[in-house]
Amino acid sequence: MLRARSDAAKDKRRQALLTAALDEVFEKGFAATRMDDVARRAGLSKGTLYLYFDSKEALFQGLIESLAYPNLEIVEQITEQAETLQEALQGIRQFAPTLIRQTDLPRLMKVLIGDSQLFPDLVRAYREDLIERVLAMIAALLSRADARGEANIADPELTARLIMAPIIFSALWQGVFNQNSEADVDLDKLFEIHEQMMLKALEIRCVS
Incomplete structure (x- = not known):
């Protein structure tokens, strides 16, 4: 997965992760939500997720x-x-x-x-x-x-x-x-x- 180089691309990935996170916690609750599932739902790697957010x-x-x-x-x-x-x-x-x-x-x-x-x-x-x-x-x-x-x-x-x-x-x-x-x-x-x-x-x- 290529890293986002422009600010616009970074903002787009960050928003994709936030949208995926809300979908996950809304469906499963905070405790059951896993970072892997958030990244997968956003179509990004777990490593990419941790570049933006270091914890749930x-x-x-x-x-x-x-x-x-x-x-x-x-x-x-x-x-x-x-x-x-x-x-x-x-x-x-x-x-x-x-x-x-x-x-x-x-x-x-x-x-x-x-x-x-x-x-x-x-x-x-x-x-x-x-x-x-x-x-x-x-x-x-x-x-x-x-x-x-x-x-x-x-x-x-x-x-x-x-x-x-x-x-x-x-x-x-x-x-x-x-x-x-x-x-x-x-x-x-x-x-x-x-x-x-x-x-x-x-x-x-x-x-x-």
Whole structure:
């Protein structure tokens, strides 16, 4: 097997390994997944796999980073660029179905829940690198809205969890119960309803 010489070729091989790894751990669980099987599924040698990831834990950490960081950037753009809280909630509502339907985060969450006791450090990294950072972004958004009198928010940190709750639940539903679209949910309608409920609960008003 020839080594990848260009950065583009290296990125392509790395992504192939990450995709294969997610497929393996999703089907077999973290404990039963072997590095040999990941390499074989990716169509690469085990030696090539170890050039990119020196352990199964490093491979899984790479999965977390590859799936979390791009979506974190989108949430950051929504929360930072929105001129009003209502606009930000609308942006979150529009992005949530895409996050669940078109990314592998639901599958990764299923693996984390199923095998969390086997790799607590990686679970903590997922919580810190994705969940808590998203919650902090939304809490900061809520704090700014409260400070300028746009909404009535007594506890931004806990309110951020209420905003995220249906997204987390829907991702779990997708990864655990709806793998073959046999228990599909109208996500667009669900998040539209949730947005309207939050607008009323937060008493959002225009600020001149």
